[in-house]
Structure formats: structure tokens, C-alpha cells
Amino acid sequence: MQTLVVGEVLKDVDTACKLLNISQDPMCWSWLQVQKWLLWTEHMYHLPRVSALFQGLSGRDLCFMSETQFRQHSAQFGDMLYAHLDIWRSAVAMKGPCTPEDSTSAVESSYADVMTTYPNQPIHLWQFLRELLLRPHNYSRCIRWLNKEKGIFKIEDSAHVARLWGMRKNRPAMNYDKLSRSIRQYYKKGIIRKPDVSRRLVYQFVNPV
DNA sequence: AATCAGGATCCGC
DNA sequence: GCGGATCCTGATT
DSSP, X not given: OHHHHHHHHHHHHHHHHHHHTOOSOGGGOOHHHHHHHHHHHHHHTTOOOOGGGGTTOOHHHHHTOOHHHHHHHXXXXXXXXXXXXXXXXXXXXXXXXXXXXXXXXXXXOTTTTTTOOOTTSOOOHHHHHHHHHTOHHHHXXXXXXXXXXXXXXXXXXXXXXXXXXXXHTTOTTOOHHHHHHHHHHHHHHXXXXXXXXXXTTEEEESSOO
């Protein structure tokens, strides 16, 4: 009985993924694929347009969000969308997470996915920034390498990076002022520094990968 | 106006 | 204590 219901759900997820041409694992979704998934969910369950409230969020971002955070994006349907995403996630739990081949950023994520953080794991700011940088397909609009070999990167959209960091840490009041203060704490720790020629919003990992 | 530097203080793990 | 988050002053771009 239980397995029958689960089987139906898995089938629905499967057909939806084929229809939308997206991976089953939300962790792999780009922000565009997130929008696809939202539009499809809106259509399926006759919801109004909520996709705009989740602009610029990748599937990874969604996966790191709590139900409360979903409600903060959509007071009316946040819990519902969270539940639907959870169906996808439980499907993945049974069938295994996506491999780099499934990912749209397969070219970029050679070894990136191996040391990736998963939800509910504590994460350090420098690790978080690295994660964003390792996924240019998802995040190059807000943060990107200027010189990957030297570990030099530029924050293109400080507000967006701060928002993502605040979401991950569940700190809604996070902003670039506070995020950058935390980055500066890394100076004396020898984790991040300013490059030799100091430029606005440009930092450098002391130990490039 | 936004960013940068760094001191002080508070907080959760 | 560690790793921020928050708040702040003052300087720089």
C-alpha cells in the first residue's frame, strides 16, 4: 500500500523531469531550471505566479532553505512548495543523488561535486564562497573568478551574494557590510586576502586549489 | 554612496 | 574558544 503510493509519486516526478528536461535532483538545478520547476508546479496545482518570488535562486539554494524560509518568500504557498520540493528530494534519497554527468554544469564540476557541502552541515564563509565559484553556471552573475589559478575572484553582485549567504545561515538581516567584515576576519588568519593591486569587491584565496 | 579597514561586543555551538 | 553576526568609526574610492 505504502509502496504503491511511493511508486506513483516517483513516476510523477520522473515524467515531470522528462517533460521539463531537468534533473531529478534539485541540487543540480540551475536558477532557470528552478523557474521551470516552479512554473510547472504552479500549472499543476493552479497556483498564481509565485516563481518571481524565487528569482535568482539555484536548486542548491532551494535545498538549503528551511520551510520557514520558503514561507518568507511566499507567505501563502511557501509551505506547499517546500513540501513539493521535499517529494523530489525523497525521490533522490531513494535513487541516489545526481552525478556530475546529469548536471548542466558538468564541464565545470569535475571534482567540485566531490567535496560539496550538503544541507544541515555547518559551513564556513570561505567554503561557501568557493562553492559559488565552483558553479559558474549557477552563480557567475554574482561571483566569478578573475584568475582561478591565483584564487582571485570578484563579487559582481554584493547584495545577492549576501542574500545567499544569509539564506544559508538563516540570517535574514545579512548584508554585504557584515559579510565583508567576516571576509576581513580572514586576513590575519591567512585564508583570504586582498590581491596585490587592491580593487573594489576583488579578493584572493591565499591557498588556491 | 558604496566599499574597505578593523575595534568592540554578543551569541551559538 | 572558535567563527561568525552585529554595530560602529573613520578612511578610501
